[in-house]
Amino acid sequence: EVKLVESGGGLVQPGRSLKLSCAASGFSFNDYWMGWVRQAPGKGLEWIGEINQDSSTINYTPSLKDKFTISRDNAQNTLYLQMSKLGSEDTAIYYCARVVLHGYFDYWGQGVMVTVSS
Amino acid sequence: DIQMTQSPASLSASLGETVTIECLASEDIYSNLAWYQQKPGKSPQLLIYYANSLNDGVPSRFSGSGSGTQYSLKISSMQPEDEGDYFCQQSYKFPWTFGGGTKLELK
Numbered sequence: 001e002v003k004l005v006e007s008g009g010g011l012v013q014p015g016r017s018l019k020l021s022c023a024a025s026g027f028s029f030n031d032y033w034m035g036w037v038r039q040a041p042g043k044g045l046e047w048i049g050e051i052n053q054d055s056s057t058i059n060y061t062p063s064l065k066d067k068f069t070i071s072r073d074n075a076q077n078t079l080y081l082q083m084s085k086l087g088s089e090d091t092a093i094y095y096c097a098r099v100v101l102h103g104y105f106d107y108w109g110q111g112v113m114v115t116v117s118s
Numbered sequence: 119d120i121q122m123t124q125s126p127a128s129l130s131a132s133l134g135e136t137v138t139i140e141c142l143a144s145e146d147i148y149s150n151l152a153w154y155q156q157k158p159g160k161s162p163q164l165l166i167y168y169a170n171s172l173n174d175g176v177p178s179r180f181s182g183s184g185s186g187t188q189y190s191l192k193i194s195s196m197q198p199e200d201e202g203d204y205f206c207q208q209s210y211k212f213p214w215t216f217g218g219g220t221k222l223e224l225k
Binding site for chain 2: 095
C-alpha cells in the first residue's frame with residue numbers, strides 16, 4: 001500500500017524557517033518524481049514544485065522559488081520541503097504527492113498544517 | 119502562468135442527477151488536464167488524467183472530456199459519496215496550476 005506521511009508542521013513566527021518531511025512507503029520511491037502542493041485554509045490548491053528521481057531537476061512555482069527548497073533522500077525514502085522567510089501568506093496545509101505520467105498526482109499524504117503567526 | 123477557471127463555484131444536485139463541472143484554460147493545454155476530488159478534511163484524490171482517462175478504482179459514473187481550452191467533468195448519476203470539492207489541474211506548462219474549485223453538495 002502506498003503511504004505518504006508528512007511531518008514537521010506547526011506554529012512558526014514570521015520571518016523564520018521550517019523544514020517539512022514526507023516519509024514514503026509501499027512503492028519504489030527512487031523511481032518517481034515527487035512534489036509538494038499547499039492549500040490555504042478554505043482555499044484552493046497551489047502547486048509548490050517537484051523533484052525528479054535523482055534530484056537533478058527541480059521545478060518550482062516562480063513566486064516561491066527563492067523561499068522554498070525541495071530535496072529528497074532516496075536512501076531514507078524521504079522528501080523534504082525547506083521553507084524560509086515565512087509570512088502569514090504561507091499559512092496552509094502542505095501535502096506531498098507522488099507524480100506520475102506528465103505532472104499528475106496519484107497519491108497524496110494526509111497533509112501537515114503550517115501556521116505562521118507571532 | 120496558465121489560468122484555470124472553473125465553473126460553477128458551487129452546485130447542488132439530487133440523487134441520480136447528472137452533474138457537469140467546467141474548466142476553462144487561458145491557453146491551449148492540449149488535453150494535459152486532471153480532475154481531483156477532495157472530501158472534507160481529506161487529501162485530494164486523482165479522478166481523471168489526460169482529460170478523459172479514468173484513474174484506477176474511480177467509479178465509471180465519472181468521465182472527462184474536452185480539448186483545447188475547454189474541459190468538463192461529468193458525474194452521470196450523483197451519489198451521496200460524491201459530495202466534496204472538485205479541482206482541475208493543467209500539466210501542459212510550468213508552473214502547474216489548479217482551478218479555483220467547485221463545491222458539490224447533495225440536494
